[in-house]
Amino acid sequence: MRNTTNAVNLQPVRASTCVMAAATVLERMTMATAEEIAAEEFASVVARHRPQIFRFLLASTRDVDLAETLTQDCFLKAHRNWSSFRGESSALTWLMRIAINLQKDHWRNRRMQFWRHTQNNAVGLDEASEWLPSGERSVEQQLLARERVRQVSKAVQGLSERQRTVFLLRYVEESELSEIALATGLSEGTVKAHLSRAVARVRAALGGKR
Amino acid sequence: MIFKDKFVGNMQNPEQDSELNKALKDFRLSVHAWSDAAFSRPRTAIAAVAPKRIWRLAVGCALGCVLVAGGASVGLWQHHQREIELRITQARIAEQQRLAALQAQQDDEDLLAKVDSDVSREVPIAMEPLAQLMAEDETP
Numbered sequence: 144m145r146n147t148t149n150a151v152n153l154q155p156v157r158a159s160t161c162v163m164a165a166a167t168v169l170e171r172m173t174m175a176t177a178e179e180i181a182a183e184e185f186a187s188v189v190a191r192h193r194p195q196i197f198r199f200l201l202a203s204t205r206d207v208d209l210a211e212t213l214t215q216d217c218f219l220k221a222h223r224n225w226s227s228f229r230g231e232s233s234a235l236t237w238l239m240r241i242a243i244n245l246q247k248d249h250w251r252n253r254r255m256q257f258w259r260h261t262q263n264n265a266v267g268l269d270e271a272s273e274w275l276p277s278g279e280r281s282v283e284q285q286l287l288a289r290e291r292v293r294q295v296s297k298a299v300q301g302l303s304e305r306q307r308t309v310f311l312l313r314y315v316e317e318s319e320l321s322e323i324a325l326a327t328g329l330s331e332g333t334v335k336a337h338l339s340r341a342v343a344r345v346r347a348a349l350g351g352k353r
Numbered sequence: 354m355i356f357k358d359k360f361v362g363n364m365q366n367p368e369q370d371s372e373l374n375k376a377l378k379d380f381r382l383s384v385h386a387w388s389d390a391a392f393s394r395p396r397t398a399i400a401a402v403a404p405k406r407i408w409r410l411a412v413g414c415a416l417g418c419v420l421v422a423g424g425a426s427v428g429l430w431q432h433h434q435r436e437i438e439l440r441i442t443q444a445r446i447a448e449q450q451r452l453a454a455l456q457a458q459q460d461d462e463d464l465l466a467k468v469d470s471d472v473s474r475e476v477p478i479a480m481e482p483l484a485q486l487m488a489e490d491e492t493p
Contacts, residue, residue: 198384272383288375
């Protein structure tokens with residue numbers, strides 16, 4: 144009689160254990176699948192936006208090695224915080240914000256202060272202008288265009304860090320003002336003000352030459 | 354033109370703004386071209402290979418050092434053992450020589466003693482009567 148009771152009582156226990164085990168396995172499989180999906184998503188984001196992040200950092204630092212290092216750091220940081228990305232802005236804007244912060248941290252780092260003064264690895268102003276595609280211009284037009292690019296580069300180099308960031312995001316990355324505001328953490332009005340001052344300085348640099 | 358639409362500035366002078374737009378466009382094109390070239394440049398994966406090579410070198414150096422140290426210590430130990438054996442042999446030879454010398458000295462002394470005793474027993478003829486007297490006096 145006792146045996147029968149035990150047998151009857153054991154059945155539900157075993158069934159519940161099996162259900163719990165199955166649920167755990169399913170949960171683990173779901174988690175693994177979710178992680179795989181997240182990894183795939185992140186890989187596609189990296190493939191899509193890495194050139195843009197690198198370009199922005201290269202234009203800001205004018206140093207290929209430094210831009211590569213900061214790009215790597217940017218995606219490493221993004222990978223660590225990928226789960227916290229809620230899609231409130233586009234992935235590019237989010238990445239751009241990380242890149243801007245990394246760049247700021249880099250320049251603020253006391254150990255790297257001498258870079259600001261020496262900038263041994265940073266290329267000269269002529270370097271960027273030499274990459275200008277010739278298109279269908281005459282030699283004279285090409286020379287004039289290169290000279291213009293050189294002047295703009297010089298003017299951009301002379302801008303404050305914030306003005307330069309806003310200017311590059313607008314005129315190199317062709318970002319919208321709202322995106323720039325999100326990436327920099329500034330209001331749209333402040334972005335417009337910085338942009339206006341930056342453009343005025345570039346205009347002055349171009350105008351002064353003529 | 355998209356780029357021109359994005360321009361934010363005061364339209365002070367149409368000619369100057371057109372020049373500015375051209376300059377900004379060229380600047381953008383040059384940065385894009387420079388970035389594309391830098392991004393797609395071939396890269397050498399030295400960093401990935403270097404640690405392995407360094408580890409191999411370090412392990413090789415360590416093994417080499419161990420072998421050299423082992424060889425040197427074995428050589429020193431053998432040399433030390435040989436010196437000890439040589440000293441023992443020399444000491445043994447010296448002991449044997451000392452014993453031989455002692456033996457020779459002892460033999461000489463024995464021989465001299467024997468000679469003395471032999472010589473002392475032979476009394477010259479001239480002294481025979483005196484010797485007999487002495488012998489008689491000694492008897493009770």
